[in-house]
Amino acid sequence: MRTGTEISKKPRGRPRAFVAAEVLDRVRVVFLEKGFAAASVDELAAAAGLNRPSLYAAFGDKEQLYIHTLRFYGKKSVEGLDSVLAGPGTVEQRLARAYKTAIDLYTAPPHRLGCMIVGTAAVESPTHPRIAAVASELLAAIEKSLEQAFAASDLAPEPSPAARARMAGAIMYAIAIRARLGARPAELRAFAASMVPVICR
Amino acid sequence: MRTGTEISKKPRGRPRAFVAAEVLDRVRVVFLEKGFAAASVDELAAAAGLNRPSLYAAFGDKEQLYIHTLRFYGKKSVEGLDSVLAGPGTVEQRLARAYKTAIDLYTAPPHRLGCMIVGTAAVESPTHPRIAAVASELLAAIEKSLEQAFAASDLAPEPSPAARARMAGAIMYAIAIRARLGARPAELRAFAASMVPVICR
DNA sequence: TGCGTTTTGTGCGATACGGTACACAAATAC
DNA sequence: GTATTTGTGTACCGTATCGCACAAAACGCA
Numbered sequence: 001m002r003t004g005t006e007i008s009k010k011p012r013g014r015p016r017a018f019v020a021a022e023v024l025d026r027v028r029v030v031f032l033e034k035g036f037a038a039a040s041v042d043e044l045a046a047a048a049g050l051n052r053p054s055l056y057a058a059f060g061d062k063e064q065l066y067i068h069t070l071r072f073y074g075k076k077s078v079e080g081l082d083s084v085l086a087g088p089g090t091v092e093q094r095l096a097r098a099y100k101t102a103i104d105l106y107t108a109p110p111h112r113l114g115c116m117i118v119g120t121a122a123v124e125s126p127t128h129p130r131i132a133a134v135a136s137e138l139l140a141a142i143e144k145s146l147e148q149a150f151a152a153s154d155l156a157p158e159p160s161p162a163a164r165a166r167m168a169g170a171i172m173y174a175i176a177i178r179a180r181l182g183a184r185p186a187e188l189r190a191f192a193a194s195m196v197p198v199i200c201r
Numbered sequence: 202m203r204t205g206t207e208i209s210k211k212p213r214g215r216p217r218a219f220v221a222a223e224v225l226d227r228v229r230v231v232f233l234e235k236g237f238a239a240a241s242v243d244e245l246a247a248a249a250g251l252n253r254p255s256l257y258a259a260f261g262d263k264e265q266l267y268i269h270t271l272r273f274y275g276k277k278s279v280e281g282l283d284s285v286l287a288g289p290g291t292v293e294q295r296l297a298r299a300y301k302t303a304i305d306l307y308t309a310p311p312h313r314l315g316c317m318i319v320g321t322a323a324v325e326s327p328t329h330p331r332i333a334a335v336a337s338e339l340l341a342a343i344e345k346s347l348e349q350a351f352a353a354s355d356l357a358p359e360p361s362p363a364a365r366a367r368m369a370g371a372i373m374y375a376i377a378i379r380a381r382l383g384a385r386p387a388e389l390r391a392f393a394a395s396m397v398p399v400i401c402r
Numbered sequence: 403t404g405c406g407t408t409t410t411g412t413g414c415g416a417t418a419c420g421g422t423a424c425a426c427a428a429a430t431a432c
Numbered sequence: 433g434t435a436t437t438t439g440t441g442t443a444c445c446g447t448a449t450c451g452c453a454c455a456a457a458a459c460g461c462a
Binding site (some may be wrong): 150 | 407
């Protein structure tokens with residue numbers, strides 16, 4: 001185990017042949033396309049370039065691997081959103097940029113897979129409460145990011161920043177679903193563009 | 202086969218021991234909770250009260266059974282929405298009633314399973330294009346129902362009924378996702394109530 | 403060098419999975 | 433009564449699945 005206080009320079013035992021973040025990024029691609037239930041440990045291991053026991057030793061069972069991957073994806077998503085919302089311009093321009101960035105990701109060829117949280121975690125929620133909990137936390141973090149951007153803006157105090165964030169988040173989740181179901185990017189872009197002035201009214 | 206011109210009163214062969222709609226309704230419950238991939242044919246057959254060969258004979262393979270079930274669920278959903286939107290009161294009141302009805306369904310105890318289309322079909326879309334196509338058709342039917350209600354109302358001509366329908370639909374899908382992820386019904390009701398005047402502005 | 407620790411690699415096990423073969427059952431037509 | 437058609441029930445099949453056992457590899461430390 002790698003936990004605990006490491007006094008010496010190098011940990012004892014055979015070194016790992018992989019970097020955890022790289023594995024999670026490769027495994028994310030499989031989970032994003034197949035979803036949790038349909039992604040087999042064999043294909044996850046193949047994508048990771050590891051044998052199954054190595055994957056189990058490093059990340060735990062399949063659900064734990066999925067949760068690690070979801071947190072990894074979610075953290076990057078929130079960081080990306082924070083970054084765009086902290087950028088230049090009015091809050092409308094920043095929100096529009098956030099939607100554009102999200103749509104570009106959700107509809108990237110060849111597969112147009114949408115968002116891992118909304119697209120693959122929700123279906124597991126009734127039977128995997130731990131997955132549901134992580135997904136909910138991540139959506140809350142997205143909405144918090146949005147709320148902070150609205151709170152720091154010069155928009156009218158009503159609707160409140162929290163109400164605006166809930167609405168902006170809802171529009172983003174709907175776009176993610178529509179993207180995964182195959183909606184054309186142009187259609188999603190037009191929809192997002194029409195929603196920005198409504199959210200920022 | 203039951204197709205073709207039936208001159209005689211009763212079809213030849215052994216009669217079915219089940220009613221298709223009843224089977225689809227029972228199977229829907231399993232698919233709604235487990236999703237397509239994780240629902241096994243054994244448990245679907247058990248829920249239906251049929252042996253697996255009978256289920257295969259009547260509905261085809263697992264994907265075909267899922268598609269039959271999705272159409273069955275979607276048809277009922279659209280009919281329910283049509284009915285609420287054709288009811289008494291202003292279009293705001295009718296939209297509010299539609300959201301209330303949807304939220305009650307999506308958050309019905311014990312499981313709070315959300316919507317079968319958004320909650321279970323989207324995840325399969327990249328790998329099951331037939332499922333994606335049916336789900337998209339169903340969402341289009343929901344939006345058409347909404348659009349017709351807006352077109353027949355005395356709301357301002359801008360935004361157009363189609364734009365209002367897209368927005369109202371998006372809010373409904375987001376509510377469905379949030380419900381499946383475990384959001385509290387009161388929270389979803391408050392959100393829906395805050396969105397109705399925005400959609401109908 | 404030997405021992406302890408951690409990781410990798412091969413193979414295994416028990417079970418589940420989706421789908422099917424086929425005998426028998428239940429009906430209609432003649 | 434027999435032939436035909438359609439449905440049900442039991443058993444089977446080939447394969448996939450998830451998780452694990454254990455030997456060997458690769459390191460640190462004394």
